[in-house]
Amino acid sequence: MKDLSMRHLRYFDALARHGHFGRAAEDCTISQPALSTQIKDLEEILGSQLVERGGRQARLTPLGEEFAGRARAILRAVDELETVIRVQGQQALGRLRLGIIPTVAPYFLPDLMTALQGRYPGIELRPREAITQKLLDDLQEGRLDAAILALPVPDPGLVALPLIEEEFVLVRPAAEADHPVPNAEGLRTMRLLLLEEGHCFREQALAFCAPSMAAPRDLIEGSSLSTLVQMVSAGIGVTLVPDMAVPVETRSARVAIQRLASPGPTRRIGMVWRKSSPIASELQDVAALVGEIMRARTIASQPPTS
Amino acid sequence: MKDLSMRHLRYFDALARHGHFGRAAEDCTISQPALSTQIKDLEEILGSQLVERGGRQARLTPLGEEFAGRARAILRAVDELETVIRVQGQQALGRLRLGIIPTVAPYFLPDLMTALQGRYPGIELRPREAITQKLLDDLQEGRLDAAILALPVPDPGLVALPLIEEEFVLVRPAAEADHPVPNAEGLRTMRLLLLEEGHCFREQALAFCAPSMAAPRDLIEGSSLSTLVQMVSAGIGVTLVPDMAVPVETRSARVAIQRLASPGPTRRIGMVWRKSSPIASELQDVAALVGEIMRARTIASQPPTS
């Protein structure tokens, strides 16, 4: 047996409104027989007579009235559905769930939010700060639209657009400001403060200091760069921070900054999203915008010295 | 361009629930390609991507989620619509809009309502009292399902089933109880009280008294039989009332009842409905029931005397 279709509802609605097969058919821009058969179909489907065919005019039965009312409500809902989806589909970017690793978020998120709000008025921004692995998972599962993190990402199925490349700088107690700049080997002999397991920045710093995977002696962990810097200023040890963190983190701490000799440790920050993302092209734009902001901020913040 | 169809909603709902084209297709008992193309159609119709096809699994876009929610609501409404109509279609008679002329209504309506309620449990009864012309109009326009009135009805397109035939009796002041029973000619010389224009009973009475259409002298009008009888008891004149009205109207009035000589005036009460009425067969039953009641009541009420 056939199913109830949208057509049935639409045609019946027209018939209910006009009370006349011919005019209803005209309203639907189909022929009168077409409408007649559809109405007949409908009555068969429901197993009840909905229209009373008097020679004079077509009138609805009580059941027909009931049907017409409900049908109209459904048609309204369908119309609204179409409108809503069409309208929402228009605006390029309605919502952006953007993940950012913890060693980037504090230094760019505010500016980023402002810029995105300006570029996409009315956008619903949902930033989320998490470590790389969690970001990648969320990305894969569709809980994030894009993420800003350190490249490379191993995952195929993701697109990555590099944004900036930045150096790590050495942060040591203010008292050691005029000590000589150590190299990687020298660093290994110092008390190095690092982020907890899971942070990509920790791995990158370690990779520089201890390429052989041997964890350096005297390794102390902190939960944020801010914590690490505070510990440094207390004379507990030294640490590495990314360039972008310097202005914020060393503003009020009594520490010395030393730029390491080339080739020093670096990281490349990029934005990634699913290749299959429906808003891939918009994300391309977003990435460009983010790149601009990041470059402007890092250049501006870097002292003219060195 | 094609239109949004019920199919689209159903298929998309399945896809949303399973997150998997193959399983969704199976759920809909169609092949996977069929579902794929329908979903693609849907996306084209709406001009937006609703599903994100990652190699791994199919995920809904935010727009897709919105769509799925609304689609589900619509499908629920459609399902309810079908159920309601199917169920209501089962019960033979859900509602009966029954018109009755004023010279019948007071004497039968209560019994009739009771009997119909008993015969059709849960029925919604809507009796309406009005003069013949109005009843016929309402019947034609579908505002009434059936009407009880005096036959014949000129209208083709209506079916009429005779129920009872009853005589008119003369009502005169109690003081005249032993006056001789007048014939039609004699009636014309008396002060005759009649219903207002429009009542079929008025015309029938007039037709008996004054076949030549000449209105008798001294004609006085009242708005109901009850009023007329009260006026008679006050000695203002005489009137005719149908047999069925006698028990009720003369119960507490000081009036005399005289049965006229045969062939006296009579009227035939019947029930009519549209030939095209969808509940024509039920109305046939209703008419039979009404006939039974009327006959029982009129016979029982008639004194054994003649």
Added chain:
DNA sequence: GACGCCGATAGGAAAATCTTATGAAAGATC
């Protein structure tokens, strides 16, 4: 790099829908 899973695409078949032509019933008209 072969295999398996998943969804897209192609081509032809089946079904639903539409149109034109025609029929039948009931009012309307003369």
Added chain:
DNA sequence: GATCTTTCATAAGATTTTCCTATCGGCGTC
């Protein structure tokens, strides 16, 4: 009261939509 008109139903053929089978291509896995 016979004819004309209106109105809806039915019939037959054309068109469109929908579906199925077969096959491809991407992607992840072993």
